[in-house]
Amino acid sequence: MAAPATKINFLIFWLVLFLFDDSEFSRIRCDIRAITIKLRCDIRAITIKLRCDIRAITIKLRCDIRAITIKILCDIKAITIKLRCDIRAITIKLRCDIRAITIKLRFRCTLFPYVG
Secondary structure, three states: HHHHHHHHHHHHHHHHHHHHHHHHHHHHHHHHHHHHHHHEEEEEHHHHHHHHHHHHHHHHHHHHHHHHHHHHHHHHHHHHHHHHHHHHHHHHHHHHHHHHHHHHHHHHHHHOOOOO
């Protein structure tokens, strides 16, 4: 009878060992899966964050370029308006000078018609 009891103890031992090892392996597998899923989620989160940062930087650069372009256009318009005003002022000044000279010449001609 010693032989069957030894066989039963041996089977129980291996059964317990198998169950323990299997549960341990299952736990390790779950841990590895959890770590893998966590890493995947972290990588996705980092990727999404990088994409958002790149989009934000791109939008910021576009806005900066637009702002610079608008500023340059405004500066060009201001310079153009200033040049137009300067040209008008010079033109008006020249007209006034020509009128003044003309009036002065006419005045001289009326006062001194025979002065050569």
